[in-house]
Amino acid sequence: MNTERDSETTFEEDSQPNDEVVPYSDDETEDELEDQESTVEPEQIRANREVEDNREPFRKDCTWQVKANNRKYHEQPQFMNTKFFCIKESKYRAANMYFLVLLILQAIPQISTLAWYTTLVPLLLVLGITAIKDLVDDVARHKMDKEVNNRTCEVIKDGRFKIAKWKEIQVGDVIRLKKNDFIPADILLLSSSEPNSLCYVETAELDGETNLKFKMALEITDQYLQTEDTLATFDGFVECEEPNNRLDKFTGTLLWRKKSFPLDADKILLRGCVIRNTDFCHGLVIFAGADTKIMKNSGKTRFKRTKIDYLMNYMVYTIFVVLILVSAGLAIGHAYWEAQVGNYSWYLYDGENATPSYRGFLNFWGYIIVLNTMVPISLYVSVEVIRLGQSHFINWDLQMYYSEKDTPAKARTTTLNEQLGQIHYIFSDKTGTLTQNIMTFKKCCINGQIYGDHRDASQHNHNKIEQVDFSWNTFADGKFAFYDHYLIEQIQSGKEQEVRQFFFLLAVCHTVMVDRNDGQLNYQAASPDEGALVSAARNFGFTFLARTQNTITISELGTERTYSVLAILDFNSDRKRMSIIIRTPEGNIRLYCKGADTVIYERLHQMNPSKQETQDALDIFASETLRTLCLCYKEIEEKEFAEWNKKFMAASVATTNRDEALDKVYEEIEKDLILLGATAIEDKLQDGVPETISKLAKADIKIWVLTGDKKETAENIGFACELLTEDTTICYGEDINSLIHTRMENQRNRGGVYAKFAPPVHEPFFPAGGNRALIITGSWLNEILLEKKTKRSKILNLKFPRTEEERRMRTQSKRRLEAKKEQRQKNFVDLACECSAVICCRVTPKQKAMVVDLVKRYKKAITLAIGDGANDVNMIKTAHIGVGISGQEGMQAVMSSDYSFAQFRYLQRLLLVHGRWSYIRMCKFLRYFFYKNFAFTLVHFWYSFFNGYSAQTAYEDWFITLYNVLYSSLPVLLMGLLDQDVSDKLSLRFPGLYVVGQRDLLFNYRRFFVSLLHGILTSMILFFIPLGAYLQTVGQDGEAPSDYQSFAVTIASALVITVNFQIGLDTSYWTFVNAFSIFGSIALYFGIMFDFHSAGIHVLFPSAFQFTGTASNALRQPYIWLTIILTVAVCLLPVIAIRFLSMTIWPSESDKIQKHRKRLKAEEQWQRRQSVFRRGASSRRSAYAFSHQRGYADLISSGRSIRKKRAPLDAIVAEGTAEYRRRVDS
């Protein structure tokens, strides 16, 4: 059963080359994702696209034209422009517009109810802070730009190479670059100092891969463009695609000397790379500045917003509606009052014979202004500040700092922090994320014999045995640990030919680059697997020393031998194997091949004695979660090779479907192979992965592993990291397919395809209870989600959209298909979410993104994607939060991520500690913010019942100006930055605390309305208690009883004290800064008030400061203090009582933990449950993996360029091979 399924899913499905059909590209996927989101697509655009699609896919848009040494030919794009702050550019345009409108309203005298400064000062402050923040960002960026822009390189000007700054480089320039130079623009390689105009580049800045890649110029440019003179007169014309962000793609043609030459990515040096191992090279600038691929890549970021952002916006809209309603109500009240009272009050005569309704209308705007503080002006900027601070705390966290690589955690976006506390689903890459992506050669099977266990030279197994001493080998690197002395014995004795052959194969059959530095060998491998194998061979005495284009030099147990390389049959994800054809110095031609067992076994010669033993060894390796490869070789007759070589040449110059043609040719020679053995490489899990996963699982976070790896590998890793356990029921693709199929049938029977219009019935797919996991391959995913079928039908449809009838039919069927697809997708997501773990293997980057998107769409849950490679970029961008592991595979994932750190295990701290804290802080902050603004603003509302709804404010204008800015902002900001309900340790110890965020318990509409209600009640108390006290009373000295100004001061004082004490109650982590800010705010209030009410300031600005003497006169009265104390007490006591009650009767988990904090601390010797590794307990079939991701094959595909380059040369070779080789070698 098992094997059957294997063959079904891997052979057949994977023979449909997913990776090739849906090639990786940011552009495409993003567009498609967006298409799914946008509901209506304009007919015209769709039509256009269809037409476009009908054309030949490549050559599609070769509209970018460059003429060498002719700057004017191409319209110049500007070099990087740095944007400085500008209100229009500000993120919160809507909010700023609102306040701008308010300002304008205030300028109208009839409406103006507040002094001009009351909204202007806060607005300026808010804009100022935003501006400063933007400016700091900009200055940093500008500085970096400037540094980059002022780097120099040589450009041909007036026929000579002259030093020029980067910013002066323009499209069409011919430039010269030296060793270790950064490449300033995307350039077409013309020639270099190396033979055949090879040029080695390091692409670390682009994709993080540290291995060298080589690029090669066109033959014609290599030939004719070596000197300054020829370069200066070079007048080639390049036609290519428009600038885009595909790093691995380029199509274009060079027209020169009336001939056209095709250009591809192998001839393009991309900006950001570094020239290595090449003395100098010449190139033609194709894209400069912002058009370069790296800029196109970095610039394209999806703007993400958090759930709370959306919620907050809706709440602000709600408040806005409340504001309008309240203002309208009061305006009506005013109109009525004017008609009833105002018109008869002679003392109110204002010389204008306005009707009451007109006055009401004016007052509506007046109240909009007075009550504008309901919509919190500083909300957005405060939220920004808090998030920024929290991001810094993430950056500063020592416990997320990886000292080995000197990598601290980094919050790359500062706007998503609280969402970290709401994660429901984590989508994790496997390689490099869960695993270290450090491959170590563990075992091997040669000729049916397994090596690699702990044993001495005489085949006796010992548990305690010393490491093999490799000192006899001058090339051994010393880091390699191996415990099988018998293998060494075998190699040295040379008794078995195959053993040496085996390691020779490892040393010769690869695409590793070598760099020799002071006698030190430095291998640069595209995939860690290859690196591990070549290093292993090196340690066992078969050292790969050097390679030129056509030769490879190996030290075989001390003797150096050079072999001619006749062909490299490169790796790709279909072939899953690579071969090399060499000619030994003796003249024999041999093919060496390594690859996945499935493909190798198909191509073996019938007479292979060790076939079965090797198969058994593979099973053993697999059950130990080792990655395996099969090695084999074959002797080739000279004649046979010559014949094949002709076909090979023909295929390699084919203009169309070159790759397919080549694959076919390769297939012809890779047969009747003789099996040598198999290697087993260990793919180590990162530290703490199982613990982290179990912690996250306890926090009710579901973890999905999405990997390009094979099913068996993925399953094994699933067990290794305890995502799967022995008692997990695993469901595979076909189970799911049938389940979904029956479900669809049921739904159809119930309500047809349009079942979604029927009331949603939630019925689980599985019986309750039990641990279930889902393992599904990318092909099954397509099958289940009808991806492939739609694609096929789309293509079919595109071909015949002729008549109107057909068109309608097509759209109809399309719609039906869409509905069906949607239904299936929903069913699939429902089903998958019932499982405790989901592993998707063999998925393309696009599918990764699709899965994330599905969950995002149908579950409405917050998703987090974590990955480290370029293939995770899509998913990282799609998920609500993308986390990049800055690890082995490079920087691309990190560059597009929102957070990055070095180890998977830091995820638990990021989510359970930082995320949770951020969420709690943000929620508390928002609740308090709405509360404090309502408590503040609605006093005007209550007051309006006593002043004829005339929009008279209840406070001094200055108080209104400064309340949000000075008197109540700092404590809440600090709480938003520093508050913690339970310590980080306890957060990690009780992952269940995390669920509050997932369930939106701390901030939702209910909480919001409770806050508003709290604010409303507080404002009532704040107004009516002083009102009661003021109805009759007079001062201690009989003077100035119940005047407006004293009243305003009383309410304001009570308000400031109340809200500051309230934040004190809300703060659960009182540091000295919190205490300082709370009491400081109150003190500041009194200080500023006494200043503003002082005689001095009145003398200077009599009209602006009208409250002269109020503070001193009012606050000298005991009864005012008694009123304030009473008001504050009445505001706060119920809050304390209610909180205490809810803590006693319905304590939350965090309350309980807080209560028992001390005891828990005493139990500090808490034993972390040791996770038991239960690997290898069952006979699970495991991985045959080799360069399982396309990204790994990059170098190999650069190897392809060698071959291509050599293609015309080999045409000559066919006649006089040996002679030519000698020439090149020398």
Added chain:
Amino acid sequence: MAMNYNSKDEVDGGPPCAPGGTAKSRRPDNTAFKQQRLPAWQPILTAGTVLPTFFIIGLIFIPIGIGIFVTSNNIREIEIDYTGTEPSSPCNKCLSPDVTPCFCTINFTLEKSFEGNVFMYYGLSNFYQNHRRYVKSRDDSQLNGDSSALLNPSKECEPYRRNEDKPIAPCGAIANSMFNDTLELFLIGNDSSPTPITLKKKGIAWWTDKNVKFRNPPGGETLEERFKGTTKPVNWLNPVYMLDSDPDNNGFINEDFIVWMRTAALPTFRKLYRLIERKSDLHPTLPAGRYYLNITYNYPVHSFDGRKRMILSTISWMGGKNPFLGIAYIAIGSISFLLGVVLLVINHKYRNSSNTADITI
């Protein structure tokens, strides 16, 4: 409240420090702030802290409330409405606008004598001195003696900014509607001739108002010269420099004017009118007996259903009569105490069910 001092010894900072880390290391600083380990007090609402709070607040508030209540009740206060809307009222005749000036007299009796300083207020009801249009209709620069503002008052004063092409001083609706009834108090003694009570005009405004906020314009010998070029507010009978004969109580610094300009918070308000100073410790300031109030009735309130009152009041340490505050304190104190009891009971009921075993996660 339950305290926990997060001391620094709790630190067991992250991964082991690489020995001799280079200066360029990107390792974050191990400071209490950056690692969010600032020493902190983590208060929680426990029974041990909350219940005493309620009891203590109850125990403090109730005596305060009783104190205020008693004090407030000991204050002598009499209020006489002289609006004259009732036909029986002696001032009823003054309601018609034709009779100017109109004088009326109201008799009243003090049951108990008023000890200490007695304050005489006028009270207005349904008078919206807090109406926005009214409140802003003044020019504080002008009132502060600014010469340019004197001749060119703020636009806020419209429509009482200029009259017959002359700037109004003081401008604005507040000044224009200044209370202009005159009240005189007479004690009807045992002997037939009534004794006028000395009413002190000065000392009824805040010191800051009189000395800082309100100042007469500079220059000129006489007040009239200083106000040259201005005209009186439309409703006034006399110009501003003729409010009083005392030069220290004339012009903008006339205390009646200052008191009026300090607008009230609510539509029902009282303003200090005169002081009746205690003469000696032996005699009550206003002995019990019969009095009459002489009113020069100028101020029309009938049109907007307003009321006018004259109030005589003594004061205490906490000001005038204020029954609300005392009652409120007693009520809140009692509620707090009761709440404490209720919480105590509830806490007792739930106390047993809280221990560490409770933590279900």
